[in-house]
Amino acid sequence: MSVPIVRTVPDLRARVRAWREEGARIAVVPTMGALHEGHLSLVRAALRRADRVIVTLFVNPKQFNSASDLAAYPRTEEEDAAKLAPLGVDILYAPGAEEMYPEGFATTVSVGDVSEGLCGAFRPGHFDGVATVVTKLLLQAGADLAFFGEKDFQQLQVVRRLVRDLDIPVEIVACPTVREEDGLAISSRNVRLSETERQIAPKLAEILRLAAGRIGAGAPVDRTLADARSAILAAGYARLEYLELRSEEDLAPLSTLDRPARLLAAAWLGEIRLIDNIQVMPLPQNGLAGASDRQLEEG
CATH class of the missing domain: 3.30.1300.10 (Pantoate-beta-alanine ligase, C-terminal domain)
Known part of the structure; x- marks a missing residue:
């Protein structure tokens, strides 16, 4: 068993369009890969509430504050796909940087208020990068539901606000932080x-x-x-x-x-x-x- 991997917006939308014609309820779980139990808990929650589930995998360069952090972030697509396969995920959407940010890309989504202070004070531009890529992923997937963890609580509130402010027709579902046996939040x-x-x-x-x-x-x-x-x-x-x-x-x-x-x-x-x-x-x-x-x- 393997998970179909889709890499372009037209291919993703074609799959979603076919599911819509079947009357399916669709969920998306945005990730940057390097999947762990926290991510998989979101996927399981999505599978319980939707007929079709898309997991996205895109290491978003716009939300990193340093080139070294971006370079150090693990790229484990093959391992991630293997973890998703037995769960019954319908698609792994793994676009390249050129698909998400083609030549001439010049738009940034910036969410005020909830992005200020906390991580926003120490990671300038981070939430602009998050808001931009999440907006694109939600519009590309056209899902009914999108699942996010509460561990990144400020990020969750940024996503909720942009969905509300931009009238994106998706329900944001928050899932509890998953922890190790000793209480450490899984990351x-x-x-x-x-x-x-x-x-x-x-x-x-x-x-x-x-x-x-x-x-x-x-x-x-x-x-x-x-x-x-x-x-x-x-x-x-x-x-x-x-x-x-x-x-x-x-x-x-x-x-x-x-x-x-x-x-x-x-x-x-x-x-x-x-x-x-x-x-x-x-x-x-x-x-x-x-x-x-x-x-x-x-x-």
């Missing part, structure tokens, strides 16, 4: 961690969880964030880019927990940048157990 970057770094890495999720518990139980936000920042660095992370409480709906910064929120962080272990986030709900709806200050400081 293609994890394989680049040294053995020592891999032992430290789960501390980020653990500290976020404890901080979310404290905030959800009514602890002061500023103090809790300050304690969590110190705990992340004490755990062995070399540098913390940000740790912030933001409104879940529009990513507005919060100093008090008065609405559903996300605690979001980005931190460096050696040369590897890891991101994570935890949902935090106001007290009346909160099912999280509060953590003591002592637990967080020892986290």
Whole structure:
């Protein structure tokens, strides 16, 4: 069993047009390849809700901030196709750069507001690249549903906003972050961690969880964030880019927990940048157990 690979827009649209004539419900799962369990969980979710599923594989040069990062990103199309085949994916859409950005390409999709701050502050132009390629992929696939993970929560909100603002007729389906047994959010970057770094890495999720518990139980936000920042660095992370409480709906910064929120962080272990986030709900709806200050400081 193998997955048919399509490389051009006309070929993709011809397949989709035939499915439409059959009355099929179509889903797309955009990826940059190097597929892991996080990606495969999105594919399984898509297969449960749609008759036909397209997985895209395109390493998008426009969302990388450095040429070295782009060059280092793994290209594993053959392995990715082998992982998708037993799941029953209908098409692997793997266009080349010349198909996505032909000569003379001059358009950029830029989403304000939700792209500002957090990763947007440290990766200038990144979300313009994401918004541009996702817009193209959604228009090319013409799917009813598109699946994205919550691990890249700011990216998810950027996609939701561009779909709303540009009237793209697709439902964005968010899927929970998939984690290793020790709590580390699964990422293609994890394989680049040294053995020592891999032992430290789960501390980020653990500290976020404890901080979310404290905030959800009514602890002061500023103090809790300050304690969590110190705990992340004490755990062995070399540098913390940000740790912030933001409104879940529009990513507005919060100093008090008065609405559903996300605690979001980005931190460096050696040369590897890891991101994570935890949902935090106001007290009346909160099912999280509060953590003591002592637990967080020892986290």
